[in-house]
Amino acid sequence: MNTQRPPRLVATDLDGTLLRSDGTVSARTRAALSAAAAGGAEIVFVTARPPRAIAHIAEQVGHLGTAICVNGAVTYELARERIVGTRPVALDAATRMAETLAARLPGVGFAVETGIRVIAATGFGPRWDHDHRHVVVPTVSDVLRLAESIAKLFVWSADHHADPLLELARAAAAEHGECTHSGGSGLVEISAVGVSKASTLAAYCAARGIAPDEVVAFGDMPNDLDVLGWAGAAYAMANAHPAVLAATPRRAGTNDDDGVARVLERLFA
Missing domain, CATH: 3.40.50.1000 (HAD superfamily/HAD-like)
Incomplete structure (x- = not known):
């Protein structure tokens, strides 16, 4: 500087x-x-x-x-x-990432931040006290179908700390999205490639x-x-x-x- x-x-x-x-x-x-x-x-x-x-x-x-x-x-x-x-995630990329991660990490939960609300599948654990727009639906397919737009895809596991889960998510989804975390326990956030x-x-x-x-x-x-x-x-x-x-x-x-x-x-x- x-x-x-x-x-x-x-x-x-x-x-x-x-x-x-x-x-x-x-x-x-x-x-x-x-x-x-x-x-x-x-x-x-x-x-x-x-x-x-x-x-x-x-x-x-x-x-x-x-x-x-x-x-x-x-x-x-x-x-x-x-x-x-x-700069949203494309629906087909989000679908591929969810399918791959679910196959490699049994028991993980999924949610989407749409920019307007959070839509979570049953089994997704986190809740945010500051956010009243949190909708729960039965499956990740329902999540993706209802999403107005996909600002980011959440992946959550009760069995993994955020750091090792991040490495697993990157190995499974790197070609379709950008994986990171912001400190949530067992929570990874995935944006569109390049975002x-x-x-x-x-x-x-x-x-x-x-x-x-x-x-x-x-x-x-x-x-x-x-x-x-x-x-x-x-x-x-x-x-x-x-x-x-x-x-x-x-x-x-x-x-x-x-x-x-x-x-x-x-x-x-």
Whole structure:
């Protein structure tokens, strides 16, 4: 990154990074984001969450910036509260991945994030307290048939930690989708081929003439690794996943200690 001037864009994950463990944005973090924006930086939140799950966060930050949601599949403008871009998984690719994974990993459960709601097959364990649009149907075939669009495919196993399940999912589905996880127990998320937080962020920046070395990024989980590897300056949170800490030399404090805000205060002093 050019050390002579502040970054032109701040890209930050939400859960475990910008947000405190209770899901709130601290007053110090709000002030740091506002100062960065006043200093000329664009603010982009890069998250696994769908737009509906960031409404209360948007309010806390004054509807500032843009959100790259669902691991890059949906771009959402906070100020106007509208979706401005989508990159869905093709139905045939989702069907092939579900069939392959079900055959190789008996007992796994499936769900789809459509961008509007979650549709889950019976046997899919996770529920999200912040999301009331969670529909349960009998089979994965019903899930795919009812999906308005497939922003990402969820694969869940009660018998696997997220890290080994991720490796199994990549081995089974890599040619049809991009597999990652954001820390959910036994939960893997699959986007369309070529779709990730970083690829959508890169396209967003290219459209605005912003180079990677003009971007500072923050993250804590494996689904943040691509963004942290792409940005000119990348910070792993002190509370980050071991893989993120290993790959990212710079450190920010923990999410509960306003780690992002402390870095931004230095950059935009």
